[in-house]
Each structure stands twice: as C-alpha cells, then as structure tokens.
Amino acid sequence: MPTDCIPFRETHYFSSLICDYLEEKPELQRFYNRFPNLENFEAQIEEKSAFKGLSKSHRHVLASVLEQQYTDVNPSEATLLNISLLKESNTFTVTTGHQLNLFTGPLYFLYKIVSTINLTKELKAKYPDQHFVPVYWMATEDHDFDEINYFNFKGKKIQWNREDGGAVGEFSTYGLDHVFDLYTKELGVGKAADQLRVLFSEAYLKHDNLAAATRYLANALFSDLGLVVIDANQSDLKRAFIPYIEQDILSQISSQEVSKTNALLSDIPETDYNIQVNPRAINLFYLSKNSRERIVFEDECYKVINSSITFTKEEILKEIHEFPERFSPNVIMRPLYQEVILPNLCYIGGGGELAYWLQLKDYFEAVQVPFPILLLRNSVLIKTNQQSKKLDKLNITNRDLFYKRDTFINKRVRSISNIDIDFSSQKTHLQEQFKDMYALAEQTDSSFLGAVKAQERKQIKGLEHLEKRLLKAQKKKLADQVSRMTELKDQLFPNQSLQERAVNFSELYLEFGDQLIPQLVLNLQPLKQEFLILNL
Template identity: 70%
Template structure:
C-alpha cells in the first residue's frame, strides 16, 4: 500500500471556502469555533463537558440500547454505548443519507474518519473516551438522491413510491434489485459475500432504517462504531425548548440570515434559511411548517394550529417535528456529547452559516473537520500511469486540459504558442504608442488588428494540436481511458463509485487497509495505491 498526498486546492474539485478554511485564512475565523488540530480538542473537551447534562447522557444511552436490541453489536460498540453515560466520554460524529448499499465511496471515508480521529484523540487524551458515531439521516425525504448506486458504470436503481421520511420506507421491491446486482457481481468468494450482505440488509429487514443500520454495523462494528437514529420521541423531548423557540421566535432565521450577509461578501451561500426551519412528520408525510394569517400551517395539507395548539402538539408529540438542514445540526449537538462534526465540503459550507445561531442558543459549536478524500488506484492502473508518464497532479486536470498538456509534453513539435503571443503583444505595444503620437483615432484599428492576429494564433495552435492528437491517437486514447476509469463521469471517484467494485478485488482487506491509510487531520487529498 502506497500513499501520496496533494493539497485539496490543487485538485480543482474543492471550493475556495473549503480551501481557505484549510489554509486557516483569518477572514473565516468568525464562522467557526476551533480549527481541527489535536491541541484544540483540549479546549473543546472542556467547553462541551460543562454543557452536557447527566440526564441527557442517560436518555441517549437508553435510546441507543433500544435501537440495538435486534442487532448483533460488537463488544466494542456496546462498550462505547455504555461509556456514553460517563462525563469523560465524547462523540466524533458524521451524518449521511440512507443511500442504497452505502451509495458512493465517501460514505466509507466519512465513517473511517470518525473511527480514526477517535483513536487519535484517545492517544492524545487517554483520560477521556471518544466514540465514533454515524448519524443516520432517517428523516430525509429526498428519495431520488438515495435510491441507487453505481456499479461498473451501471446504475443499480430501486424504483419505489416514496412519501415522507425515507427511514420508514418499506423495503418492497429490493428483491428485484438484488437479482440484478447478483448477476452483475458474478461468482467468486468476494461476490458471494457482497450478495449475502445485500440480502441480509435489505431482504431481511422491513424498513430502510433497520436495513442501513444492519449494513453499517456489518461493515464497521469491529471498530466500535455507534449508529444512531434520532427520529425517536425520547430524544426529541430534549429538543423541545429549541423547537419551541424556533416556532415562536424564529431565532435560526434571524441569526443565519445575518451570518449569510457577512459570509456572502467572499463566498457562495450553501443554504438559505426558512422563517421556520421545521417540518411536520407523520406516516407518509414530511412537509414544511409555515406561519400565515396568525396560524401555523403544514404545507400541502389542511393541518393548522394557533400558537397555544402548536405548543401543546409539540409537548405531547415532539417526534412529529422534524428539523431541516438548518436545525438538524443543532439537534445533533443537543443530544450528543459531541466534539467534532466530520463532513464533506458541501456540509461544512452550511455549518459555517450556523456559528452565530449556536451562540444565541448557548450550545457549543463543534470543531468542523473535512472528511478524508481518497482516489484509489490499483496496481494495474498505476502501471498504466507510469507507462504514460502521467503525474499525480496531471490526472486531476479537466479532460481537455489534461490531454492538451500531455500532447504538448510527448510531441516532437513544440505546440505552445505562448512565446509567439507574448512577442506579438509587445509589437502591438509599439503600435499603440505610434498611434497615440500620430492620430488617436487609429487606436481602435490597432486593437482590432491585435485581437484578430491573437485569435489567428489561437486557431492555428488548436488546429496543430488537433492534428498532433490524431497522430498520437493511440496514446491519447489510452490517456483518456485511464482518466475516465479514475474519474468516472468526469467526477471524483469517491462521489460516484460504490465500495463493492473494490471489495470484489480486495475482499475483507479493503476496509482494514482504508482504516490504516486514512489520516483524518492530514487535511490533504489522498491517492492510495492498494
């Protein structure tokens, strides 16, 4: 196993917001609490320790024990759940949708980041315990985002009618998906394991929450991962004061809108808050709550309440109120003794919008850590890259820029007109001076001629490059093939490919090798040769 790192900024796949955060640009300081390094966790531990009530820990552990009643948990996971009662125990959390068969590879990287950071923190702060947590997004209702995964260029899709929270979806119709996937897998020891895993998860559990819990536990129980479904009344009771404040005072809307004004001066805004950032949740229903005509209404229904009635509904049925993207992170921080949230670039982008809101409601803001990002290369792929003399950095270039650069490098002819263009510009500088001194009305004509000649050089360069590509067609084809294999559909491998492709080749060594290879606090993109 060989590891090579490159800065996130150099990949071209990450926003300026994320790259500036990793560079610790001072302009971003108001939007987060502490930067993710080992030393900063000391203060984070101290801050969180005084804010978590013992009763909150008890409720959490009781809820987790109920959730784990029908699952074969490892001793390490059960120990981690028990430790959560103690005031010296904290969580490292990631959240993710209930993607079919884990969806893209980064599902694994998020969870492995929590596992490895928990280990690192235990080594640095041995008097404390650190528990890796996967927060299942059971209340999401975007079924189209999770109902498929990609396998060897094919989309394995679950067609199902969906309303309401996806966690409650019955697993009807997944037997057909299983048959299709089984044919694609073929026959081998590793293929048989993947078939059993899919079958045990989706055909032996009645809903998507239970299926996903089983699947994540099967993959990561050995590392003590704790999986939580927060869609439970006992947990939501603890969130009642914050949901009531949201309904009556719209604190999140006011705070986040103010933050957005400041953040938008330099960066794009990931999400815009609603005036009320809660959904109403019942069987086959998850719709926004709005305040209109002095009534609280559930969109697309006849349900409505006045102020007293909705307060009563909240107290009696907190489980019917579901936080959206603005409120969910706060819910997590209220019910978990959490130190750090690990997420992708898009997730961290909306977390940066929340800092002022947390200050207003007096909840410690967690350390934000960008999850590990990985490009897995097989031995054969590395051999092809070496043979074609393709560098680690070049493979990240966009397809046209990649091919143009490589053609210029391997061509016997130097097809780079940059020197000629510079020479031409200098000549025209003299012509501008001449026109200035004689008749300024000629400046426009000089400019037009400069543009025309530079455009002519551009066109000639492109035609020569095209001709050279045709002469080097075989090499160009091989270069395109290797880049497409590593960047399916022109995107990062981790955002497209399912883990099953690599499990077929590496089997039970895949996850241990990833655990060994990923360094959560490295803050660089990993190219991993397995």
Template identity: 60%
Template sequence: MPTDCISYSETNYFSNLILDYLAQKDELKAFYHRFPELSNFKAQIGEKKAAFSKEHREVLVKVLREQYKDLEITGEVSGNIEALAENNTFTVVTGHQLNLFTGPLYFLYKIVSTINLTFILKKEYPDYNFVPVYWMATEDHDFEEINFFNLNGKKFKWNKANDNAGKDAVGNLSTDGLDEVFKLFSAEIGGGKDADRLKELFENAYLKHENLTDATRYLANELFKEYGLVILDAQNKELKKEFIPFAKNELTEQISHKNTLEKANALNDLGYNVQVNPREINLFYLNNGLRERIIEKDGEYFVNDTEIRFTKDEILKELEDHPERFSPNVMMRPLYQEVVLPNLCYIGGGGELAYWLELKDYFEAENVPFPILLLRNSALIQSEKIDGKRKRLNIKLKELFLKQHELINRKVRKISNIDIDFSPQKQHLVEQFQEMYKLAEQTDKSFLGAVKAQEVKQLKGLEKLEHRLLKAQKRKLEDEVSRIAELQNELFPNHGLQERRTNFSEIYAEYGDQLIPELIENLNPLEANFKILTFGKG
C-alpha cells in the first residue's frame, strides 16, 4: 500500500507543547524521564523490573484470568496474560474511553501503535517479553463524550440512556436502548460481507452484553485478538488494594496536588496551555450508581453534592475495607496504572501527553517509576481514486491540511490565467510614498500624518481590488473550486481531522478485513510523522 507522510507541524493540528516535546526542546526536559527512543528502553526495563514485585504480577494475572473467563480468546492473548507472571515481561499501555462502537478512528491508531511498539521492542530486546495493554476507562463518568459515533456524515447517538448516565462510572451503565442504535446503524451500513461483519460485531458487543465494560472488552478483543492485545478493567477490588497506600497519601497529605501544581504552573509560565489543573484531592467516591468528588474541609471528608461524610478515621477505614469505592481522577489514574502494571511506556494523544507532563514530580514523590511517553500514530486514509483526484487538481499532500479558504485561494491564484497577486503593485506604491515622506520632512513635517493616511488608504484599496478580482475568478473557475472543496471535505469531515471524527466502520465497510493488517503494517510508533495511507480499493 502506498504511504506518504508529512511532519506534525505541517498539519497545523498539533499544539506547540507536543511539537516542542517531539523536538526535545531543552525547556521541556524537566517534565519527562526518558524520551521515546529505542535505546532508552533498556534503562526503563531495569528500573521497572526492580520496582515491580512478583506479588503484583500474581494479582494482575489472577484478575485478568477472571475478566477473560467468558471471552473466546486466542493463544496470543492467553500467552500474553500468562507471561505477565514472569519478571522478564513488561507492558506497553494505551488508555481510551468506552466510546460507542470505538468512537473516532484514532481508537484503532492508539492500539495499533501499542501493538507495534511491543513488536519493535521484542526484536530489539529478545530476552524480554512485551505485552500490549488497552486500559479501559471504565471509571469515567462523562457520558456525553462517549454515547455516539459518526458514520457517513451522520451522528448515531445512544439516546435511551440509563438514569445514572453522567453520574455513575460509564463502565457500569446498562446497554439498554442500544438496540435502537443498532437498527439505524444496520440500515445505514447496508449489505455485503463487510457490512454484515460490522453488524455482527455491533450486535454481539452491545445487544449480548449487559454493561458497557463487557461490551467494549468484547469488541476490542474481536478487533485485535490476533495480535495478543490484553484488555484491562482496573475497576477491581484486588487491583485497588494495591493502590491503598497511594490513596491514603492523597486523602491525608493531598500529595498529588502538592506535587503537580508546580509543574502545571511551570508549563503555563513557558507559554503552554495547561491541560488539567489538579484539585486538592484527586479522588472520587464510587458506590451505588454514584461517582462524585471527595472534598476535605476542617478535618472532615465530604462526597460532593451528597449527604455522605466521613471523619478521617472513618474514611481511612472505608478505604481499607472497600478500596474499589475510591476512584482516581485524571491526575491520579496514571499513577494507579503504573502501580498495578509492569509498564514501560504510555502511548496517547497530544492532550493525554500534555497532562502526563505535569506528573513527573508526583511519581518521584511516590517512588513509582515514570514511564516513557510516546505520541500515538496519526494518519489520513484515502482511496486511490481520491488520490488521483488530488493529483489531477495539482494539490500537494501538505496543502490538503490548509484551511479550506486558504487552499482554494492558493489554487485559484495558481490556475488563473491572470495574475491575482498585487504584491508588486503594493511594493511600488510603498516606494512612491517613501519619496513623499522625504518631501514632507523637507517642507512641512506636520504633513507626515496625511501622507501616512493616504498610503494606508491606497494600500487598502489595492487589497480590496485584489479580493474582488479573486472572488470574480472563483466564480469563473467555479467547477475547479467545487472539486477542490469536495475533495477536501471528503478527507476532512466538518473541516477536521478524519481520525478525530470518522468511525472505523466507515473505513471497514469499504476496505474490510485489510484495514487493521494494513495499519499494523504501515504505522510505526517511533516514526514521528503524520501518515497518509492510500488503499487500493474504492
């Protein structure tokens, strides 16, 4: 399959923070431990090996066996689960919300990046085993972020939600009501072998499992079981027991706030947008369909917007007896992940890496190794037919990423049979006024303001004429303008990145079973560039 790439900076879709991280700017080196270069994993392996106990491995394997007991799994998945009991096995992790039918396309890219890094590491370090892990964000409660997906420009939304939607952890939500989404999805996706496979996946995942956690586990396993992906639901009492000391530190010493605020402020001082601002306590209370913030005031602990309250001794006893009721928020979840997994690297999008960069001091304060942070692969998928249209319109790949009006203006100027660039005339005008400035200084300096005003007026007049001429040429070249806009709209739905809006089913319906193998073949997580993948069918 033909592949091309452009730099992340040329896409104009990535923040300065991420671009500077990829460039290893000196001012950011205090915010991470090791940069994601292959040679740096040797030291990371040694550090994690020394910190992760055999007892932790035994708990992890026991939990995974239990979570997979009702799933049909491959030898690759089973082998990876059992390998985690050995002290020469390590994980590479990505995390993602339980988006309906995987949500945006980049869900696949995150997992493919994770799988491919384990392959690369195994080749470089053959004495060790590396397991790709998808950490399901079962404890999130932002239902509105996950209850839809986009297909063929249409939004398929789960409207008949549970009463607890937005209050409870999303993993607990019943799949009731998704039969209606399935009917609409089936009608839209149509017939044929690939469409039938998609309908089967949706039906088996959401209509044959009772909650969103089980449905998502089934779906992700079906898509990636051949590659040994291990899927973890960390909302588990046995795993939460291992996190008790860190949750206790949070409740009694507010340790995450104390050790992330400085880094957040430092990022802000460097001119970067701070992704997440830490709270004084970064734990939620999770019980009986409720997930709400824990707040400490005058030595007592309150669950926000409820009548639930604890003394210090009571909340610490609650933690010991029911650790599963204490749910880390976005600032503590990374630490929880690294406590319960023998992990080397976290793979995430730009927004995720931005908040991870606030956490290094917190990890050091808790004496937990800080993982290597790697930006997930990003890609644009197109057909040979679309690529042919682009070439006939003489549009360069990087020009596709321009704002539509910029792209159209640029191409109209280029294909027009008259010159719509008034830059020479503007330059000539400026030179003429320089002579007038000299004359005014020699005669009457009070005249300078009038000269300046006239220069501005005439330059604006030229710009207005240029704009009107460009507009007239757009009308004259209406067919070319329409084809340019149509091409870009097909590749950039709603003028945004395809990977952030389009669901995988739209691509799968066209390319079928070749989709994931082609992604595995062509996305290298250690190549820091944006890929354009051209599929042969379509």
C-alpha cells in the first residue's frame, strides 16, 4: 500500500519533550537507559538476564498465572507457545499497556499492540537465539471509569452508564446489552458490520467482568499473532512485588527519587517540559470490594482514606505478606511492578506515557531494577482510496493535512487563488522605509521615535487588515473548493484531533474488514519513529 512518513515534530501534535527524546537531545540522555535502536537490545538482554528477580521459579509462576487466565478464552497455538516460552531463561517480553476502554476506545489501541508484535519480530530476526513475546498489560486496577466508558463511532459517543467505584477490571458487564443495542443500530448492514456485532456481543455479553471481556476482545483481534494478555491484579504475581511495596510503605523511596528527577527535568534550560506526574508520599492504593483508595501515613499510623481502615506498622506489614493483592500501585509504581514480574526489555507507549516513564529512571536505579528501553508507539493516519483521490485532485499534500484547520484552509486558498494574497513583501518594503525614518528621528529629536514606531505599527496593521479582507473575499469566491477541503480535513482529523485519538477501530473495520489489522502489521515499523500516512 502507498505510504508516506512525517517526522513527529513536523506534525505539531507531539510535545517538545517527546520530540527532543526522539532526536536524542543530550540534555535528556540521563533520564533513560538505552535509546530504542536494534543494536542496543543486546545490552538490554544482558542486563535483564542478570536481574535476580527473574528466577526460574518466578518464570513458572508467571506462566502458570497466564495459563489460568486463558482458561475461558480460546487462544491460538502461537499464544500458548509464547506463554510456555516464558518459562525459559532466554525468553523476553516487549510490553505495551492500555486502559480497559470500551471496545478498545481510540484507534491507537491497535497501533500500540501492532507496534509491540512487530518489534518482537524484528528482535527475533536480529537475535535468533532468544525468544521475544509481545505482551498487552491490561490496566485492570485503574479506577478512572469516566476515561474508559465510551468510544466514538461516526461522530457519536457510544457510552456505558453505570455507578463508578473500585478497580475497573472487576466491574460487572451488566448493562452493556443496552450499549450493544445502541451500537448495533448505528452499524448498518453488511459482512463487516455483522462481524463487529458478533465481536462486541461475544466479548461483553458473554463475560462477567470487564477484564475478562477485554482479554477476549484482544485475543480475538490478535491471537494469531501470538499476543499474550496479562491481568497483573493477581496475588501470586503481587507476591513477587512485596519487597517493593514494603520499601514504599516504610521509606517512601519512590516519592524521594521521582521528586529529585522532576526537579532536574524542570531545571533544564530553554525547555518547556511539563511534569507529567507528581509522586505522593506513598504511591499505593488499598483494594477492597468496590473500592480503591490511597494509603496515607498520618498520626503515626497508616490509613486508607475515605474509609475506617487503619494499620500500625506491624499490622500493615502483616497485611502486605498475607494479602499482597490488596495493594495496588499507582502511576508511579505500576511501571516498576511491570518490570519486576515480566522479563521485559522494552515498553511501548504514547507520548504522555513515555513522558512519565522519563521521570522514573533514578527510582528504578535506587531499587536496583533494570530500566526498560522506551519506544514511542507507531502513529498512523489512514486514508481511503477515495479520500486519496480527492486530495490529489485538490493538490493537497500529506504535510498540508497536519496544519490546524484555519491555517490549512488559508494556506490552500492562497495556493489556488489567481491573485497574490500574501502581503509579506509589502510589509518588508514598509519596514525598510521606516528604518530611514527611525534614523532621521534619531538625528533630529529622539522623542519622535515613539511616534514613528506608532505610525509603523498602524500601517503594518492596515496591511494585515487588507490581507485578511482579501483572503475572506477569496474564500467566498472559492467556497466550493473550501467546502470540499474542509470536509476532507474534518474526516481525517475529527474535531481537529488526530484520527487515532478520536476514532474507534470499528469505523475503519467497516471500510476495510478483516484486512485492517494485517495491513497494519505489514506497514508499521516500530523503530522507524516517524508518523505514518497509510493509503488503504
């Protein structure tokens, strides 16, 4: 399929922090371990192999938990083989994580997982003596229900309304039959629409909780590609995390280290980096039925806020050892939990995720856990053949599409107009003339400088006003072409946002059917690190 790539910085949709990271700016190098290129994975494999937490017994526990979690799913031979391979010391993972968004949520859910799958293929070709398993980490312990209870379809919000509370993975799927009824009416008719109906109903109407439904959905979409889906909200897995839970409870090490890193990031000169997350004194929640609340240390005891639960030091240590599953890491500690229980080499995430990962390296070093390679997931703009033909007819380039809508329209009107609407040369000529007037004022009476400057500003503003009026008149004259351009721009950038952040995969599935994911697998190159424009 025809493709094109644009550097992430030139899209204007990614932060300066992420763009500087991709360009390997020296001031950021202390905040990550190794840059994501194929050659650096050799050292990453060696470092992870030496991690004492990856014992043979732990690998067997990991594989056993995964086998148990797949008992109610029909995994492919590739997935079952990958789970079995995790028992071996020469097997490593590449991981991406995502919330349990209803019916995958935004389109980039697919790009995260395909990036992960494709990187394992590249690693296997480079290092044939090792095995590499793609892992999707379900964020089952999150409690931000409002972020996941909907997806956008053909400009409409398909939403699941229910009471909030507790870890979302344990939410009952009760009530999703009403969502299915609403969604199925919007789908229309055809083979692809019927396939989507079956996929939704099999996932959400035949599984009891959101974690099981999401596992089924991800397995149905990617099982043949060997994807392994993990729900880490499990007591046997958390038992391996007990030492780090104790460290955070007793010495609050995560807060200390991440706060130091945040200060270092903020002090980098001539940057506008935003601190993505700020640590709390204790970065753990306490999980109970329908509840996930923060743990705090107050009045010489440990308290679970919004509850009557309190612990002495001895009591909370006893609770950690007897019920580790009740302790849930927040955004600061979740990455550490992942790296402790998985033989992981690389984390693949979006710009916001990588931004907070860059705050964690010193924390990982303090607790002696290898810090993974960080890779920005693939980003994609998908165009249909019909859209591509219309864009070609209007002489609109891929780079033109990434301008904000007003800039895009103004630029295109200037381009196709039969008169020159750009007054830049006139402004330059005017400014040159005023240079002589400034010199004259300085020779006579410097008090006139203010008057000259005011007159210059007035005349420049006059030219800008004329330019805007002329542009407005030309837009009116070229209304038909402006309308067609605007319609195409809005189709590809809904609500002036990236397609991948606003559209659900099912919209494109209606267009491309079961060839959508194979085409993504064929075209996404995770280590290329550019924005992909794909014509399907």
